[in-house]
Amino acid sequence: MTLADATLVAPRSAALAAAASPAKANAVVSARGIEAWHVESPVVPLIALAFTFEGGAAQDPAGKSGATQMLARLLDEGAGPHESDAFQEQLAARAIELSFHAGPDAIGGSLKTLVAHADEAIGLLALALAQPRFDPAAIERVRGQMLAGLRYQQNDPGVLASRRFFAEAYPDHPYGRPSAGTIESVSSITRDDLVALHARLMSRTRVKVAAVGAIDADALARALDRAFGDLGEGGPLAVVPETRLAGLGRRLVVDLDVPQSVIRFGTHGVAWRDPDFIPAYVLNHVLGGGAFTSRLFQEVREKRGLAYSVGTSLVSHRASAMTWGYTATKNERVAECLTVIQDEIARLTGDGPSDDELQKAKDYLTGSYALGFDTSTKIAHQLVQIAFEGLGMDYIARRNGLIAAVTQDDIRRAARRTLGDGRLLVVAAGRPTDI
Known part of the structure; x- marks a missing residue:
């Protein structure tokens, strides 16, 4: 499979960020x-x-x-x-x-x-x-x-x-x-x-x-x-109204007789088509998207042993977007776990990541991008998703440069728009004893 510019170059330089992308795509019209x-x-x-x-x-x-x-x-x-x-x-x-x-x-x-x-x-x-x-x-x-x-x-x-x-x-x-x-x-x-x-x-x-x-x-x-070619033009689609996440600040329980509560939490986000998506994506990597290196993984699992896994991701729909998270912990430790999560959100929103955290996040996100293009099927799926989002055929070539150019000011702006005042909608399925 042909990959252009697959060799990574100095990851700390925005100007030299590698475009880990498939060979240049061309438009074919039947x-x-x-x-x-x-x-x-x-x-x-x-x-x-x-x-x-x-x-x-x-x-x-x-x-x-x-x-x-x-x-x-x-x-x-x-x-x-x-x-x-x-x-x-x-x-x-x-x-x-x-x-x-x-x-x-x-x-x-x-x-x-x-x-x-x-x-x-x-x-x-x-x-x-x-x-x-x-x-x-x-x-x-x-x-x-x-x-x-x-x-x-x-x-x-x-x-x-x-x-x-x-x-x-x-x-x-x-x-x-x-x-x-x-x-x-x-x-x-x-x-x-x-x-x-x-x-x-x-x-x-x-x-x-x-x-x-x-x-x-x-x-x-x-x-x-x-x-x-044999398909028709289709019928009119129902309008899906623009909406924002409701219920921020609420904690809800789905009663289930299990020893551990499964937790879902979320707050506002930005859509993939939004100019602030790339800064929000880097911010999310620092918060909970970076697997073993994220703040939530370190604070919730490594330091306190509250959960086996914890993470966040950005959800982008046509008419809404959110920052969505997950974890699971013992019923008696749900409140402690949520406190740690909200404290980390507040700390990240107030102080931002350190310069080292930001650089490591950008290095990882640019350096790992080529892994999404190691088969023909993966390349096709990436391209069709980018086309569906209307990001332009050159997005794959531009993407790493956009990430490398993210600044602390960009991160702070994205944090205000997504994490905001730190209020979360929380749902716990189990029998938490302390929320």
């Missing part, structure tokens, strides 16, 4: 107007495609949460003339990897195939996208799998804490509904719901595509029209 970001690499006879359509679980019909996830799981359960078993046999016989997934704002998937089987792979992808069968037997099988998962999760403290957290963070908003649905909502989804949702979401005008591997621009243009 005869029917479908665009893909393309990285040609003939080293291995493989082709990887990633694609995403605007509109995900936030578009689930009222009372039918889980519908988009069910749709994604049914796209390869029979298509065109092939029933489910026959379709899967077609994939397996040629070692074609095809999968679909759904998130809050998008539904998408990926395809990986040997060049020798590219024609068959593209044909099967086209059928899955444009002509899914939605056979009753397949629907009931997938419904049964989803319901079994939901029943299993009824006593999972991590799932219960996360569901309650998002319900409280986004009340009366699509992001507050569980994307996997509930037992009641999944049970109520009909074939007509799935057909209508498919017609609305699968739009050739709202798809982002990335292709990486041993395929040239002309062949890719033809493949794009075969794979996506």
Whole structure:
């Protein structure tokens, strides 16, 4: 696989920050107007495609949460003339990897195939996208799998804490509904719901595509029209209103008879498209995103032994963003654990990281970036996500330079916008004795 500028240079110099990125992507537009970001690499006879359509679980019909996830799981359960078993046999016989997934704002998937089987792979992808069968037997099988998962999760403290957290963070908003649905909502989804949702979401005008591997621009243009050209323009998407995290300062308990409480906590964030995202990303690495080096890991686990794991991440949706965190500790130590977390947030907001902490965070984030591009599939997924976010085809080349240029002033500004006054929405699933 071709990687440009893979050798790291002096990490302490913003001007010389390495662009650990795949070979330069080019735009390919098919005869029917479908665009893909393309990285040609003939080293291995493989082709990887990633694609995403605007509109995900936030578009689930009222009372039918889980519908988009069910749709994604049914796209390869029979298509065109092939029933489910026959379709899967077609994939397996040629070692074609095809999968679909759904998130809050998008539904998408990926395809990986040997060049020798590219024609068959593209044909099967086209059928899955444009002509899914939605056979009753397949629907009931997938419904049964989803319901079994939901029943299993009824006593999972991590799932219960996360569901309650998002319900409280986004009340009366699509992001507050569980994307996997509930037992009641999944049970109520009909074939007509799935057909209508498919017609609305699968739009050739709202798809982002990335292709990486041993395929040239002309062949890719033809493949794009075969794979996506039979799709319609889709239906109108429901407006997902802009929102901010609710419930800051609240501590809520999901009562569960377990010896350890699972904790979810969060506060405001900035979206990936926001100019302050990169400073917030570096700040988050210092706070809780840096695995063994983060402040929360050192203070919560290493110094006090309160938890086995603790961390934070930035969550970026189309209509909201948050800084989201997790940990788990003994019921009797929940209050102590939360105090340590909030103290570290306050200290980081008030004083900022040390110059050494900031530099180490930037060194790690720039130096490790190439690890996300070590396979064709990873490159394709990175490119399609960047396209979906509207960050520009040159973002990968610019990204390390943006991180290297982050200053203490940038960090303080990001801290004010995200960590703010330090108030958190906290949900603990268990039986904490002291909150």
